[in-house]
Amino acid sequence: MAERQKDSDDRMLEALFRPEVIPDDGFSKRVVARVRRRVWTRRITLPLAVVLGSLVAAEPVVSFLKAAVELLSTVSGASITPDWVPSSFTLVAGAVLFGILLTTLNLLEE
Amino acid sequence: MSNEDRELVARVLSHRDTSAFGELVRRHQSQVRGFLIRLSGDAALADDLAQDSFMHAWDRLGTYAGRGSFIGWLLKVAYTTFLQSKRRSRRYAEILEEIGNVADVQGTSYTRPQEEVGDLDKLLAVLSEQERAVMIMSYACGLSHREISDATELPVGTIKSLIHRGKEKIRSNFEIKDHQHDHRHG
Numbered sequence: 042m043a044e045r046q047k048d049s050d051d052r053m054l055e056a057l058f059r060p061e062v063i064p065d066d067g068f069s070k071r072v073v074a075r076v077r078r079r080v081w082t083r084r085i086t087l088p089l090a091v092v093l094g095s096l097v098a099a100e101p102v103v104s105f106l107k108a109a110v111e112l113l114s115t116v117s118g119a120s121i122t123p124d125w126v127p128s129s130f131t132l133v134a135g136a137v138l139f140g141i142l143l144t145t146l147n148l149l150e151e
Numbered sequence: 152m153s154n155e156d157r158e159l160v161a162r163v164l165s166h167r168d169t170s171a172f173g174e175l176v177r178r179h180q181s182q183v184r185g186f187l188i189r190l191s192g193d194a195a196l197a198d199d200l201a202q203d204s205f206m207h208a209w210d211r212l213g214t215y216a217g218r219g220s221f222i223g224w225l226l227k228v229a230y231t232t233f234l235q236s237k238r239r240s241r242r243y244a245e246i247l248e249e250i251g252n253v254a255d256v257q258g259t260s261y262t263r264p265q266e267e268v269g270d271l272d273k274l275l276a277v278l279s280e281q282e283r284a285v286m287i288m289s290y291a292c293g294l295s296h297r298e299i300s301d302a303t304e305l306p307v308g309t310i311k312s313l314i315h316r317g318k319e320k321i322r323s324n325f326e327i328k329d330h331q332h333d334h335r336h337g
Contacts, residue, residue, distance in 0.1 A: 050321075051290075054321070057271055058189075058290035060185050060292070061185060063184045065177055068176070068180050068184070068201070069173050069176040069180055071202065072205045072206070073176065075202065076169050079206070079209070080169065
């Protein structure tokens with residue numbers, strides 16, 4: 042408004058539009074509570090998804106790896122044993138550790 | 152932007168400090184809520200939109216470049232939130248209409264009950280939505296034309312003409328009222 046000359050209409054409109062002060066009444070607390078919920082949700086979403094995903098995928102992944110190793114040994118004629126394929130328990134434990142690591146890094150970052 | 156706002160924004164950006172953000176909300180909630188109440192004509196809806204606006208502000212604070220006032224940037228976020236909500240309501244009304252539920256369509260419009268309508272609401276009612284937003288930003292929030300232009304993403308020239316047109320509409324509305332009043336008592 043300072044960039045132009047105010048006429049009587051401007052003054053009348055400014056008086057009409059004069060902002061009323063709206064009391065906070067816990068509004069800012071509600072917003073901050075929502076923000077904190079969102080921060081926590083984001084913090085745990087990825088680690089939780091990694092753990093849940095590994096729980097679901099561990100068994101099929103292990104089976105697939107074993108089948109792939111057997112196929113490779115049949116095709117190549119070499120004797121490759123699937124001993125090095127981790128068990129589904131190891132995969133899930135690894136995912137849990139990875140999830141904990143992600144959460145810790147998130148916490149340290151913030 | 153005031154030094155205090157600048158400091159609070161820096162604290163939020165560097166430490167994701169929710170207390171600093173709470174202080175920013177406390178400082179500006181009245182203007183944001185007032186803007187949305189006048190724009191929507193519905194206090195409860197305006198409160199919901201204000202909460203959503205501050206949530207968007209938390210998410211997008213990194214995009215605030217420090218150019219112009221912080222309240223100008225917040226009102227931009229609030230105006231965008233209002234327009235998005237309006238689009239969703241319109242789509243909802245269209246769907247209801249498509250399935251033949253005409254009665255519920257009435258409930259989705261931004262109108263205030265007749266008994267709550269004040270002088271300012273009557274004036275605002277003669278303006279288009281865009282004129283209303285620009286007039287409120289200019290006269291109630293005290294934003295400059297440049298800041299309104301940033302907030303609405305309209306050229307400064309368009310802002311000036313929207314304000315001019317809004318003033319003309321209000322003036323002619325007043326004249327009509329005065330004329331009717333004089334005629335009745337003449």
